[in-house]
Amino acid sequence: MSVVQNQVGTGETVDKIPNGPGAAAILAAGVGCAAVGIVTLASELSDAVGNLLNFYNPVGALSGKTTVAIIVWLIAWFVLARLWAKESVAMGTVNLVAFILLGIGFVLTFPPVWTLF
């Protein structure tokens, strides 16, 4: 397999790799972070959801919230990585969406925000 190389900077040569796999990991990380926030909020707003997420009694709903978020993150990563394995995607758009999702993760895990819903 030949490796395509690209010259950058002052005479330095690096392998040319499409941005798809990296973009998939970045967007999936955003999805995972948002999933933590969304599942947390859902659990706080609904006792039924909270009870459903009680996978392990000593830990309570936190066990389900984190397990679900990790599964969502890994599935998103797997699917996006398959789709974009050899693609070059619009990285600006991927970043924007990933940062918004990351922000959702931070905001929705902050308890005072739960009272707004």
Add this chain to the structure above:
Amino acid sequence: MEITTHDLWTALHGMGFGALFMLAFTGAIVELYRMSAPGAPSLMSARERTLLNFYLWAMVVLAWLTVFSGTYIIYPWYRAVPPAGVTDLAEYPRRLLLSSGRTSQWHNVGMEWKEHVAWLAPIAITMVAYVASKYSRAIVQHGRMRVAVLVFIVAAFVSTGIAGGFGAFLNKYAPIRGGDVIILMGEGK
């Protein structure tokens, strides 16, 4: 000199895994910048890049150990429910904090935020380690990807800081107590 198993696990979670993970951030950010900046003053050798990858994956292991030990070993002790009739809440930190209006927000805001936001860090740092390993110096061709990597590593640092900071204060106001006693040294004179 003695320590209880609960104390030992709490120290291992906070100081052994969490603090070590936190300390590693400055090195990771500097080295990631050095590897990925187009006009970096000094280029990394192949050996240095391998070391950076090892360093980042070690951070990934520490991050996951921190959240899993916190959630599945220490958190059950924190949220333990006292048997009926128990008035001394020293071994029931959650109930101890909620028993007074002066400390209840340490649980309602501090612990509730800490236990959730902490999980953003391992997700973010795993992505950072993967991208750094996959692209190495080739990331220099993907400026926006480099920005995302740096943003996510800073986000991991912030979420760890929130979790670690609240963890330190919570352990001050309502420490995890109990467990079997481990004698480290015999009685002194």
